Structures are given as C-alpha cells and as structure tokens.
Amino acid sequence: xNTKILRGLVTAGVLALVSACSSTPDEPAADDSSMTxxxxxxxxxxxxxxxxxARAREMEARAQQDAxxxxxxxxxxxxxxxxxxxxxxxxxxxxxxxLRDNPNIRVxxxxxxDERGTREYNIALGERRAESVxxxxxxxxxxxxxxxxxxxxEERPAVLGxxxxxWSRNRRVGLVYQ
Amino acid sequence: MIIRKLLCALLLGLxxxxxxxxxxxxxxxxxQPVSIGIVPFAAEGTxxxxxxxxxxxxxxLARSGLFDPFPRQxxxxxxxxxxxxxxxxxxxxxxxxxxxxxxxxxxxxxxVDFRLLDVPRAQQLLAYEVPVSSAGLRYAxxxxxxxxxxxxxxxxxxxxxxxxxxxxSGPVDKRVFQLxxxxxDGYDPRQLVRSTEPLMxxxxxxxxxxxxxxxxxxxxxxxxxxxxxTGVVRKLTDKPxxxxxPAFSPDGRKLxxxxxxxGNPEIYLLDIASGALSRLTRDPAIDTEPAFSPDGRxxxxxxxxxxxxQLYRMSATGGTEPERLSFEGRxxxxxxxxxxxxxxxxxxxxxxGFRIATMDVKTRQLQVLSDGPLDESPSFAPNGVxxxxxxxxxxxxxxxxxxxxxxxxxxxxxxxxxxxxxWSPFHN
Numbered sequence: 001x002n003t004k005i006l007r008g009l010v011t012a013g014v015l016a017l018v019s020a021c022s023s024t025p026d027e028p029a030a031d032d033s034s035m036t037x038x039x040x041x042x043x044x045x046x047x048x049x050x051x052x053x054a055r056a057r058e059m060e061a062r063a064q065q066d067a068x069x070x071x072x073x074x075x076x077x078x079x080x081x082x083x084x085x086x087x088x089x090x091x092x093x094x095x096x097x098x099l100r101d102n103p104n105i106r107v108x109x110x111x112x113x114d115e116r117g118t119r120e121y122n123i124a125l126g127e128r129r130a131e132s133v134x135x136x137x138x139x140x141x142x143x144x145x146x147x148x149x150x151x152x153x154e155e156r157p158a159v160l161g162x163x164x165x166x167w168s169r170n171r172r173v174g175l176v177y178q
Numbered sequence: 179m180i181i182r183k184l185l186c187a188l189l190l191g192l193x194x195x196x197x198x199x200x201x202x203x204x205x206x207x208x209x210q211p212v213s214i215g216i217v218p219f220a221a222e223g224t225x226x227x228x229x230x231x232x233x234x235x236x237x238x239l240a241r242s243g244l245f246d247p248f249p250r251q252x253x254x255x256x257x258x259x260x261x262x263x264x265x266x267x268x269x270x271x272x273x274x275x276x277x278x279x280x281x282x283x284x285x286x287x288x289x290v291d292f293r294l295l296d297v298p299r300a301q302q303l304l305a306y307e308v309p310v311s312s313a314g315l316r317y318a319x320x321x322x323x324x325x326x327x328x329x330x331x332x333x334x335x336x337x338x339x340x341x342x343x344x345x346x347s348g349p350v351d352k353r354v355f356q357l358x359x360x361x362x363d364g365y366d367p368r369q370l371v372r373s374t375e376p377l378m379x380x381x382x383x384x385x386x387x388x389x390x391x392x393x394x395x396x397x398x399x400x401x402x403x404x405x406x407x408t409g410v411v412r413k414l415t416d417k418p419x420x421x422x423x424p425a426f427s428p429d430g431r432k433l434x435x436x437x438x439x440x441g442n443p444e445i446y447l448l449d450i451a452s453g454a455l456s457r458l459t460r461d462p463a464i465d466t467e468p469a470f471s472p473d474g475r476x477x478x479x480x481x482x483x484x485x486x487x488q489l490y491r492m493s494a495t496g497g498t499e500p501e502r503l504s505f506e507g508r509x510x511x512x513x514x515x516x517x518x519x520x521x522x523x524x525x526x527x528x529x530x531g532f533r534i535a536t537m538d539v540k541t542r543q544l545q546v547l548s549d550g551p552l553d554e555s556p557s558f559a560p561n562g563v564x565x566x567x568x569x570x571x572x573x574x575x576x577x578x579x580x581x582x583x584x585x586x587x588x589x590x591x592x593x594x595x596x597x598x599x600x601w602s603p604f605h606n
Contacts, residue, residue: 108397110397115552116532116552117487117509117511117527117532118467118480118487118511118512118525118554118555119378119379119512119554119555119598120378120379120422120423120436120466120467120480120512121464121466121467121480121482121487121511121512123378123399123420123422123423123436123443123466124420124436124438124443124464124466125464127419127420127438127443128464148397148418149419150394150397150398150399151399151420152376152394155376155378155394156353156376157350158350159350160350162552162570176397
C-alpha cells in the first residue's frame, strides 16, 4: 500500500505528501482495497506510517537513552547499606534489557565498601551489595548464568584517602561486562 | 620517652624491587624504664663485621619500652668480662643493669659469651654462651635480648620472632600488593607473594612454617597455603563467592574459613589434608572472621545477626547456638585469642572511631588500648605482652604495637600502605 500511495503522488515532494496526508485525513484512497474496509481507511494508512516513523524515532531515542544509561556502570550506596537507591532504577532497567536481549553477554558485579570496618567483614558487606544488584537484574529479566559476583571489600577503592568524599565514592558496585 | 630509630635502608636482591625497612617510633608507657648498659662485645675478627651485636641487643631492649640503654659514648670503661667490671663506676652513672660479653671462635664455630650483671648488688644474673648460627650475629643478638628480657621481666622475649604483613603501593588503578615477612624489628623484609590483585588476611600456622592467605585472580577469591621456607604455594579453596578469613586450628590440621558458595557468608572447617568441609554456622546474617581458642574448643567470630557486627563464641564443632560476647559501643569485630586464652584482642567501634581493645574472656570487661580512628587487624605477640595492629598514619596505613599492660606504643611505617600484620609464633 505504501508503494501505491507513493506512486500516485510521485510528482509531489515527500514533504508535500506528509503535509497532505495529515491535513486531509478524510480523502479516500480509492485504489487501496485493504484500507477501504474501514471507514477512514485510506489516509489512516498514511497515519499508521507516520506513527511507525515516530515509533522508530522513539525506539531510536530510547536505544540511545539505554546506551547512555548502560554507560553508567557504577551504583553507589549509603553507609553500611546494601539497599539500591531509586535513582538507579532506570539504569538497572537498561542493563537488564540489554542482558535479556543478548543472552550470550555476561557481566561481573564487583562489590566494594569504604575503608571503615574490618577487612573480612567488609568483604561480606561488599558481597551483600553485589548480591542486591544481582537480584535486581534477575528480577528485570537477566538470567543467572549471565551474572557473577565478586566482593573486593575495601581492598580496591576507587579513590584513595579518608573522609566522606572518598568514602561515598568507594561504597559501590561496579558492573564489568565480560 | 621517645626513641627514634631509623633502620638503614635495605635492598633485597629482587629485580627492580626496593623493599624498604620499617621505620620504628616508640612512644608512651606508664613505666620508668630500667637503665641498662650494653657494653660493646670484645671480638677478634668476626664472622660478620657489619653487625655490632651489642647494638642489636640495645635496639631490642629499647624497643620493648621497658629499658633505657645507657649511651655508649658516655661509658667510662668498656669491660668484656665480669672481672673487668668496676661496679662503683656504673653505680655512679645510674646504670642498674650491665651486659658485657665477647665473641670468640671455639672448635671452628663462633660463640658469643655474655653476662647480665645487677649493678646495685654487684651480682651476676645470667651467664650464657650463645652459638652463632648460620643466620648470623643478628639472631644471636636477638637470642641474648630474649634471655635478658625473660630474666628481668619474667616474660619470654619475642626478639627472634617475625611479622607478616601486606603492602599496597602504586596509583589507585595500578596497585601492587605484596605479602611480606620481616624480623620483628622490621629488619630484612622478604617478599612471599606479589600480585596486581588484592592480597589479604595472612595468618601463620601454629608451627610458624606455613602461612595461609587470601588472593584474588580474575574476579575470584581463593585461600592459599604457602610454605615459608620454600615458597611453594598450594590453593586450598576457590569456591564461587567469598573464600576468606582463614584461621588455623591449634593443631595446624584445620582452617576455619568464611565461604559464601551456599548463598551467604558462613563459617566452615576445612581439613587441610583432605579438603573436606564442614559447615559451622547457619544464619542469614554475615558470619566471618573466625579464630580458635588456644585449647581448640571454641571459635570466636563476627556476625551482624543482631543488626551490627558483634562478637560471638561457639563450640569449635558447631552444633550449639553461638553465645554473644560483646555489647559495648557501636560494633565489635575481628577478635583473636591471646596465647593463654584469657583475653581477646578486637576492633571496637564507638563515636571515636575504630580502636583496638582487649576483652577479658571471663568477665567480658573491655579495655581500649589505641587512639583510632581507623585501627584494625590486631594480632597478639606470641608472649601475649603486646598487640600489633594497623593504623592510619601520615604516610598511609602503617603498623603499630601496644603493650597490653603498660601501654607502650611503637609505630612501624614506610612509604605506601602497610597493613594486616600477623605476629609469628615463637621460633623453635
């Protein structure tokens, strides 16, 4: 049907077509039998087409947004907490969608703490954080086989030094695509 | 009393690898140190001309915080036998104890002959001949220090023991980790393991011949066992998840370890010879940092089953419900037993941060020993007199010791991070 409409209006510019379609929605498209079954059939065919375009654009935008979200690879945590803050929902959604759509991709979740507290206890705390991210991704459609967990506790800080500024940047889970 | 002792820099013969000695600072203490004169030992040609044996003894005794060595340059005589000593001279100088000695060859071997003399009573307290082993004069010196220390304090000396520790150096994204062993005075640091991934939790086997530690490889932790003399390393566990916190049983046959492969950090017993595992804890909380009592009957560990990290004690065979030991402050963690089993060393957290404390096992009385705010990893000296731990210093993490009764402190530091000290058992 697209071909027919395009052929019929081949002398008009594409922009004219688009404007014509949208400005004259009631004009019948007599030669398109499939569309005649519905009362406003002919030009609604063109409307579907534009909707497709918009959807494609939206999907593209969303893919770009997803890609941008997937470039975020770190989730930060409050002191002594393994609870994922709401601000990471969209980011985790994006990673989970990508993992769901790419079953062969694997990601390692690396849990970390700040320097306060004893070292082996922090290993356990870092694992608890990585586990909470793992559960969040499973819940959103990633599969067990795609996710592995390691905790480095306080052994691999993102930044050296003491104080809340450094500590807040070290309490984290990193997503490492394999 | 503040004594600064900068040990000469050493280079170990490893390619491109400079291993710095630990620099020692001694502070504090509520005791009046005993004035002791350690006269240079007489010698005719020595097997090791670089080592001044009297200086080794002097440094050892000063480091204990209990002795104040009389300055060599102020000595008005330098006797090497008791017969040569004029006690009145030393009394006039206020010297309370005197050490004299000589080094001689006997049947092709070197022997150090030394005497400990009580100056006020003009009396000989010790007379020993110490053979010079292949390890050299430094170790003969430490042995002499041990004998003097034991005679005068009643405690066995720890001058011939060693410490293991972990160093981390380099920029944050290119850290290099080393597991090191040095003499208890920071001398002669040797590298056991080097890795670009974290090394953790070194712990000595009860006979001092092996060391268990944690390493990471490609995002997987594992517990290793290394024979110190040969350097041979054996991997003991690399289960999915945590493999951590190894602690030897007193007979050296088992390790208590933390594993999370069954879904949650729990404490297990690992039979070293067979690799067989038996699980000791069952709780959805974190259970970690196990340590055996010296009689092998109990294990203390850290758990946050009540909300925050606290100390618990259970039977070393599991089974019964663990008993909570600590209630003071915000949290208490990483306990280990003193050699006599009567005291725990631990990390106590309150509004002043993380500090080293002891707990009397019977009365549960807590005594804070350090200033914080980020002190961790306490380890008892094998004579139980002092605890070595890690603290934050001006140059990064550094080691410190504190005596449990007199509060005498030492700091052992070098450029870069030095942490997770583990004091060796006695050298047999």
